[in-house]
Amino acid sequence: MTTQFDPNNAQNLLEIEKQFAVKAVEQAQTYWNLLEKVPPKELKLTKIDDEIYDQTMKEFPELAEPPHDKLVKLDENWMKTPEGKERWRKFIESYKEKVKDYNFGSLIRTDARDEYGETNTIFVTRIQFYAIEIARNRLGLNEKAHEIAKVEAVKEKAKKEKEAKEKEKEKNKKKGGRS
Numbered sequence: 001m002t003t004q005f006d007p008n009n010a011q012n013l014l015e016i017e018k019q020f021a022v023k024a025v026e027q028a029q030t031y032w033n034l035l036e037k038v039p040p041k042e043l044k045l046t047k048i049d050d051e052i053y054d055q056t057m058k059e060f061p062e063l064a065e066p067p068h069d070k071l072v073k074l075d076e077n078w079m080k081t082p083e084g085k086e087r088w089r090k091f092i093e094s095y096k097e098k099v100k101d102y103n104f105g106s107l108i109r110t111d112a113r114d115e116y117g118e119t120n121t122i123f124v125t126r127i128q129f130y131a132i133e134i135a136r137n138r139l140g141l142n143e144k145a146h147e148i149a150k151v152e153a154v155k156e157k158a159k160k161e162k163e164a165k166e167k168e169k170e171k172n173k174k175k176g177g178r179s
Contacts, residue, residue: 028106032115055094
């Protein structure tokens with residue numbers, strides 16, 4: 001007979017935590033690649049982007065205030081105050097039946113004008129990620145990130161081409177030396 005799983009008494013198994021971290025990093029990389037290829041205002045993250053955006057702006061009117069400083073640069077402390085936690089908890093739970101893996105951990109950039117990095121990343125739930133990034137995209141706050149991602153892609157492509165040419169040179173040298 002199996003017993004009911006009690007999350008309050010569950011141990012934090014290192015292997016499970018690693019798997020969650022890998023998933024979060026993969027999602028962040030996928031999103032960054034999307035920002036490179038698609039202008040943010042054209043990016044659709046879910047089937048219910050409109051609903052998520054509208055509810056985010058309704059539940060968190062401070063995010064809707066121009067020039068949108070609270071969306072450009074996230075304040076983790078604001079999100080984690082007792083009041084902030086309660087507001088976000090209600091918002092998150094409202095998507096329990098609507099968004100797959102709504103409460104899975106996701107990485108988000110604290111500053112929309114910069115890329116993912118150790119000092120520019122925090123951990124949020126998937127629906128918080130969607131809420132913030134959909135708003136950033138619609139309000140044009142991810143344009144700088146889009147430009148950074150495109151420049152990085154060009155540099156990465158040039159680097160790979162250079163490495164391939166160097167490999168080819170080495171290969172040809174070895175062929176020529178054996179004749």
